[in-house]
Amino acid sequence: MTSFGTLTRRGVTALLAAALGAGAFTGAQAQQPPIKIGLTTDLTGIAAAYARGQVNGVELAIAEINAAGGIMGRKLELLVRDSQLRPELGTSHTRDLITREKVDFLIGPDASSVGVAVSAVAKQYKKVVVMTIPNTPRLVGELYHPHFFTIVPSGTMLARAMAEGLDKKYKSIAFIGGDYEASHQAVKYFGDWLAKVNPEAKITNTQWPKLGEPDFTPYITQLLSSKPDLIFSYLWGSDLIAFIKQAKSYGLFERTKFATLLFLDDLRALGSEMPDGILGQMYAPPFGTKGGKMDTFIQAFNAKYNAYPSDWAVMAYDGMMLLAQGIKAANSVDQEAVRTALEGIKYEGLQGGVTTFREVDHQGNVPSFLGVTGKDDKLPFKTLVDIKRIEADKVWPTPQEILAERK
Amino acid sequence: MTDVLIQILSGVSRGMVLFIVASGLTLIFGVLRVANFAHGSFYMVAAFVTYTVTRMAGGGMPGFLASLVIAPLCVAALGAAIEMLLLRRIQHRDHFYQLILTFAITLIVADGVKMIWGRDYRSVPRPQLLEGSISIFGSPFPSYYVLLIVIGLVIALALRLMLERTRFGKTLRAAVADGEMVGALGVNVPLLYTGVFTLGAWLAGLGGALAAPVGSIAIGIDNSIIIESFAVVIIGGVGSVSGALVGALVIGVLQAIGIMVAPRLAIAFIFIALCAVLLLRPQGLLGRRA
Numbered sequence: 011m012t013s014f015g016t017l018t019r020r021g022v023t024a025l026l027a028a029a030l031g032a033g034a035f036t037g038a039q040a041q042q043p044p045i046k047i048g049l050t051t052d053l054t055g056i057a058a059a060y061a062r063g064q065v066n067g068v069e070l071a072i073a074e075i076n077a078a079g080g081i082m083g084r085k086l087e088l089l090v091r092d093s094q095l096r097p098e099l100g101t102s103h104t105r106d107l108i109t110r111e112k113v114d115f116l117i118g119p120d121a122s123s124v125g126v127a128v129s130a131v132a133k134q135y136k137k138v139v140v141m142t143i144p145n146t147p148r149l150v151g152e153l154y155h156p157h158f159f160t161i162v163p164s165g166t167m168l169a170r171a172m173a174e175g176l177d178k179k180y181k182s183i184a185f186i187g188g189d190y191e192a193s194h195q196a197v198k199y200f201g202d203w204l205a206k207v208n209p210e211a212k213i214t215n216t217q218w219p220k221l222g223e224p225d226f227t228p229y230i231t232q233l234l235s236s237k238p239d240l241i242f243s244y245l246w247g248s249d250l251i252a253f254i255k256q257a258k259s260y261g262l263f264e265r266t267k268f269a270t271l272l273f274l275d276d277l278r279a280l281g282s283e284m285p286d287g288i289l290g291q292m293y294a295p296p297f298g299t300k301g302g303k304m305d306t307f308i309q310a311f312n313a314k315y316n317a318y319p320s321d322w323a324v325m326a327y328d329g330m331m332l333l334a335q336g337i338k339a340a341n342s343v344d345q346e347a348v349r350t351a352l353e354g355i356k357y358e359g360l361q362g363g364v365t366t367f368r369e370v371d372h373q374g375n376v377p378s379f380l381g382v383t384g385k386d387d388k389l390p391f392k393t394l395v396d397i398k399r400i401e402a403d404k405v406w407p408t409p410q411e412i413l414a415e416r417k
Numbered sequence: 418m419t420d421v422l423i424q425i426l427s428g429v430s431r432g433m434v435l436f437i438v439a440s441g442l443t444l445i446f447g448v449l450r451v452a453n454f455a456h457g458s459f460y461m462v463a464a465f466v467t468y469t470v471t472r473m474a475g476g477g478m479p480g481f482l483a484s485l486v487i488a489p490l491c492v493a494a495l496g497a498a499i500e501m502l503l504l505r506r507i508q509h510r511d512h513f514y515q516l517i518l519t520f521a522i523t524l525i526v527a528d529g530v531k532m533i534w535g536r537d538y539r540s541v542p543r544p545q546l547l548e549g550s551i552s553i554f555g556s557p558f559p560s561y562y563v564l565l566i567v568i569g570l571v572i573a574l575a576l577r578l579m580l581e582r583t584r585f586g587k588t589l590r591a592a593v594a595d596g597e598m599v600g601a602l603g604v605n606v607p608l609l610y611t612g613v614f615t616l617g618a619w620l621a622g623l624g625g626a627l628a629a630p631v632g633s634i635a636i637g638i639d640n641s642i643i644i645e646s647f648a649v650v651i652i653g654g655v656g657s658v659s660g661a662l663v664g665a666l667v668i669g670v671l672q673a674i675g676i677m678v679a680p681r682l683a684i685a686f687i688f689i690a691l692c693a694v695l696l697l698r699p700q701g702l703l704g705r706r707a
Binding site: 054056058059189216217218219220222223224225227228229230232235247248249252255256258259260261275279280281283 | 420423424427428430431536537538539540542543548549550557558559560561562628630631632633634635636637638641642672673675676677680681683684
């Protein structure tokens, strides 16, 4: 009896709603359901700050798209899940987004380990996924599938770009990086490329502190004792901050050149404590591109979040805009149609130039940046000056290399 | 040769922070017989409080000194509250429950820190005066580390005097040796327990405040310090402050030398030392046989 009553009430409500709806909107557009975008990312854990930049970037893109009327008269809706830097959660959340929430497309997670998990689910359900942070070479290598697209410079590209961008005068090079897979890969790719572009240079000393090492002093003295011309670091986040602070008091930055992977979050956290003259390699710093769309983006981001955008926000915004352009071009949410549209896309993004995906691995032809730390009066933290933009086609693995990796 | 000396000194300075934290842990372990997992949380909270205090004081020497006073006191208060409101209630239960309780506290504190300070990592600047380095046989050695070594030695001395000369210290040592007997002799055991736990938390807090300007402050520093602190307690001997000093220095110097000799194995050195002690002298280097 109760259930019958409820049903009737529900029926009445539905009728009322339908009547009101028909009265309020006349066009067919109003009934269009939103296009759902699923974002699984690590809102918890050591990479959480990156994930927040990413969510903000995607949100801003979606807000702009919706303000302009959406795509095909449909609004975009973002569903965010926290994978907590745990691949198994990446898998289950992404699967749930696809099967229960019926998301139409996926946009990339945060950590590479979760990226691997998300890519596998996308492969299984044949869903288009655009990656905006993960960059392990395995994603474009052995794990590649046709629905995968990335606009992040891969680990291989970054390590090679570092070797490519270094002055030839550095002959004796020491390395320090966290003792985990990406860092071991980085020194290998770096060394291989160095042998090509600067054959006289040698990696003379390698140090592998554990991730989250609180005290780098023994490593610092050890690095300095080999008297290298340059130290190449693959430390990032809180490890890099701890290292820099401790190395400063040993005079490391006066005694040798220091080149490191660098994220905007690190520049922000260190503030004025960041020494000048460090060679920094960055993915997609907003200050790496002058004028044009980037300025508008920085202003819009600041207006919405009261913060300067990070590399991650830039790539997330571009990833979402690029995906939207693909859906528009396909004029459908059909996975195969959008995949084909993305394969032939010419996207003009925040970083200037035209982003395209190459056939062999769907790697976007995105640049990376090398510069020297210094002060910019407009920013409350150190920035890169003398920025060199290294284009993808200079450093990305050839299709033959990619195919060889997949064997 | 100077390289080796600098390497050893940096190991010693690292060992000193570890000693300050672990001395608190070993006292709690020795007297309350609780393996206090939350000890790392005290360290982490103090580091974050240091961040807030130095920011409010605008960095510099006053902020640094203020944080050295305020952060350990905040954490000591937190420790006292935890002992009186939580630990005391399950004191007579199996040790297993206390383990679970202190572990639960680490999770709660970690989430609390996330809520108050957020998930970003933070950095505390050193005061200008301690930013530079002194020269040891021509090689630079950070002046802040000299300060760490000095403070470590002062704390070691102060703890020793306290344990040997004061009534509280004597009761405390008696409780380490035979807790039941101390109770039977009419000592106010609950008060003693609260006192020791608060002192232990204060020491963890001092360690956190001193370590804050060295590294970065992030969620997770509680885990790394607690593992090393337990290693110190086991190597030195449960309840022995001198043991904690020896254990911390052994770990600090071993790791520094380890990185020099076999960098890939450096992480393993602590655990090799730990295994050696457990096999050859299970009561710890300066511990008493039970």
